[in-house]
Amino acid sequence: MRGLLLDDPRLSAAAREALARRVLSPTAKEVSFQDAEFDSIVTTAQRMFRAPHLRITDNARHLAQWQSGAFPRGGEAWLLGEALDCLARTGEAPHDPGAASAAGCSPAMRGCWAGSGPSTLGNGCF
Structure with missing residues (x-):
């Protein structure tokens, strides 16, 4: 670019002199890891x-299996699938089994997720 600009007759003498000076690259201040x-x-x-x-990979696979109907309704695998579906739809995991189901998750699944129900499936998710 400098070579093209130096040939331009409209360039002032000061600009031509500044372009003619060589600009050195700054020395590296960072040191790489060994x-x-x-x-x-x-x-x-x-x-x-x-x-x-x-x-995450296992839960994504489990959710896909749940969505395809691979688990019998009501079992632990089905409940975990329902919990993962709720998490995927709402962005939140049910955490209070006594609360009303604002996210549309069943009370059985909320209890299972929170660990106060028949199992503690929620412990394996996070």
Whole structure:
């Protein structure tokens, strides 16, 4: 770009002089991680995110199976599917089994989700 501008006759002498000066790139102030440090960071991150990723993947698979009718109505797998469906529809998990069902989730499922019902399915979701 500088070469094109220097040839332009409309360019003032001061501008031509400024363009002719070489501008040095600033020296880097950041230092990269050593390979061993970077590998350690990556390994730690993989360990931290593996379990949540697997839970999310399993819950997404369970929800898809529930939506296809794969579980008998009323069983623990069905209740977890209903809880996941409520979470997917409303963005909130039912947490108070005694509260009215504002999100449209059944009382049996709310009890199951909160751990006060026949099982504690909610503990495996988060």
